[in-house]
Amino acid sequence: MRDKRIIRIRNPTLRQFRNNLRKLWLSLILNRNYQMKIKQEDLVNHSGGPFFRTKDHVEQYMNLKYSMVEAKRMGNYSICICPICFSHEEDMIWDSFSETWYCVLCHYKIYKIELSGGDKNRISRKKYNDRRHY
Numbered sequence: 001m002r003d004k005r006i007i008r009i010r011n012p013t014l015r016q017f018r019n020n021l022r023k024l025w026l027s028l029i030l031n032r033n034y035q036m037k038i039k040q041e042d043l044v045n046h047s048g049g050p051f052f053r054t055k056d057h058v059e060q061y062m063n064l065k066y067s068m069v070e071a072k073r074m075g076n077y078s079i080c081i082c083p084i085c086f087s088h089e090e091d092m093i094w095d096s097f098s099e100t101w102y103c104v105l106c107h108y109k110i111y112k113i114e115l116s117g118g119d120k121n122r123i124s125r126k127k128y129n130d131r132r133h134y
């Protein structure tokens, strides 16, 4: 993949569709993590004594923990969310140096690049104003 690759969608309807798909993906990850957290709690001995009843429970607990971390990593390193500002509504840029997708504004902040007029118009006005004061 090239050093910098921007995925832009200019059509507002398509942007909304993309954003909804991103929200759906992220909510699936959150829901899956929540279900695994409940399973983890069921493995813990809440009646006092040792934290786990058996070694098998320890292994299951750790496997669930690993799966939860992996699911969170999948979400954070996907094109669906910016790992810095957690926006899921912006165009994203692939940064081959960090091997991460960033939103346009955060990427430009990292590399100290001035926003072009088109980028300023596409980034939500509130977000742009909030970020100007960093």
Ligand SMILES: [Zn+2]
Pocket (backbone or CB within 6 Å): 082, 083, 084, 085, 086, 087, 102, 103, 104, 105, 106, 107
């Ligand atoms: Zn961002």
